[in-house]
Amino acid sequence: MTKKMRMTKQKRVILEVLKNTTSHPTADWVYEQAKKQIPDISLGTVYRNLNVLRDMGEIMELNYGSSQSRFDGNPKEHYHFTCESCSRVYDIDLPVQREMNELVEKKNGHRVDYHRLEFYGECKDCRKGTYSKDLEDNRV
Amino acid sequence: MTKKMRMTKQKRVILEVLKNTTSHPTADWVYEQAKKQIPDISLGTVYRNLNVLRDMGEIMELNYGSSQSRFDGNPKEHYHFTCESCSRVYDIDLPVQREMNELVEKKNGHRVDYHRLEFYGECKDCRKGTYSKDLEDNRV
DNA sequence: GTAATTGCAAATAATTTGCTGGGTG
DNA sequence: CACCCAGCAAATTATTTGCAATTAC
Numbered sequence: 657m658t659k660k661m662r663m664t665k666q667k668r669v670i671l672e673v674l675k676n677t678t679s680h681p682t683a684d685w686v687y688e689q690a691k692k693q694i695p696d697i698s699l700g701t702v703y704r705n706l707n708v709l710r711d712m713g714e715i716m717e718l719n720y721g722s723s724q725s726r727f728d729g730n731p732k733e734h735y736h737f738t739c740e741s742c743s744r745v746y747d748i749d750l751p752v753q754r755e756m757n758e759l760v761e762k763k764n765g766h767r768v769d770y771h772r773l774e775f776y777g778e779c780k781d782c783r784k785g786t787y788s789k790d791l792e793d794n795r796v
Numbered sequence: 797m798t799k800k801m802r803m804t805k806q807k808r809v810i811l812e813v814l815k816n817t818t819s820h821p822t823a824d825w826v827y828e829q830a831k832k833q834i835p836d837i838s839l840g841t842v843y844r845n846l847n848v849l850r851d852m853g854e855i856m857e858l859n860y861g862s863s864q865s866r867f868d869g870n871p872k873e874h875y876h877f878t879c880e881s882c883s884r885v886y887d888i889d890l891p892v893q894r895e896m897n898e899l900v901e902k903k904n905g906h907r908v909d910y911h912r913l914e915f916y917g918e919c920k921d922c923r924k925g926t927y928s929k930d931l932e933d934n935r936v
Numbered sequence: 937g938t939a940a941t942t943g944c945a946a947a948t949a950a951t952t953t954g955c956t957g958g959g960t961g
Numbered sequence: 962c963a964c965c966c967a968g969c970a971a972a973t974t975a976t977t978t979g980c981a982a983t984t985a986c
Contacts, residue, residue, distance in 0.1 A: 662940055662986070666942075680868050681867060723975090726822055749904075772913070
């Protein structure tokens with residue numbers, strides 16, 4: 657039984673703020689905007705509702721699931737796959753498609769220096785049920 | 797004058813740890829590994845050196861520049877451009893290439909649910925010197 | 937009525953920084 | 962021997978959480 661969600665004034669305003677901007681605001685900016693309509697709304701409420709709305713699929717969180725930075729000893733451009741089950745990150749050997757940068761430059765007018773491509777899903781170890789914490793801890 | 801960098805025992809070990817793994821460790825994991833060789837190394841030193849090594853281009857930081865999450869009112873899959881100068885995030889209208897997911901599935905054996913593609917560079921406003929803080933604050 | 941949700945404040949978690957002594961070039 | 966960098970601990974920043982009061986359904 658997933659528990660039922662109530663549409664509160666706070667939730668409505670937060671969603672409205674997000675739906676009415678083409679920018680990609682931070683929680684804090686949403687909070688500032690929401691305060692214009694509900695002066696005593698609290699930042700905690702904004703965070704809670706952003707998470708609820710994300711889980712419902714109403715909005716997207718960029719950088720979702722990456723509270724910690726990860727480092728890569730290989731500084732050459734390459735792509736990654738992140739397992740949403742065990743959080744491990746794998747290298748992907750697709751060739752880097754630099755043509756896409758020029759395409760975006762032409763279409764949107766920004767100067768594009770590089771891009772980042774990340775795949776998400778369930779890794780082969782987790783699919784097989786082979787995953788073990790030991791394996792993770794001993795990766796070298 | 798960029799100041800000169802000294803090769804310390806700590807820096808050498810941290811770099812060595814990263815170069816000798818194909819995983820994409822967190823700062824904390826690097827710290828744990830480095831401690832095996834330098835028991836009294838401090839976590840602060842690990843963070844400092846990871847940043848120095850990243851700035852030198854010796855290693856890559858994944859999720860670089862995103863200490864805060866950003867939210868998108870449009871939950872449909874689409875790509876983004878992030879300006880490294882003003883930090884604004886723009887939508888990119890390239891069609892989503894789902895074929896790449898299958899390619900990775902076939903080649904690497906992971907189940908791929910979706911991917912994320914982000915471009916980086918300098919946005920057209922910053923290139924023109926048009927950027928203003930007001931503009932950012934008033935984005936709606 | 938009752939369970940979900942709020943505001944507030946305190947708690948976490950990741951990362952950065954100030955200081956002072958030590959080690960590299 | 963100058964000055965970059967280490968260790969330590971305290972500070973910052975983003976986000977989450979416990980609790981008692983409030984509100985949607």
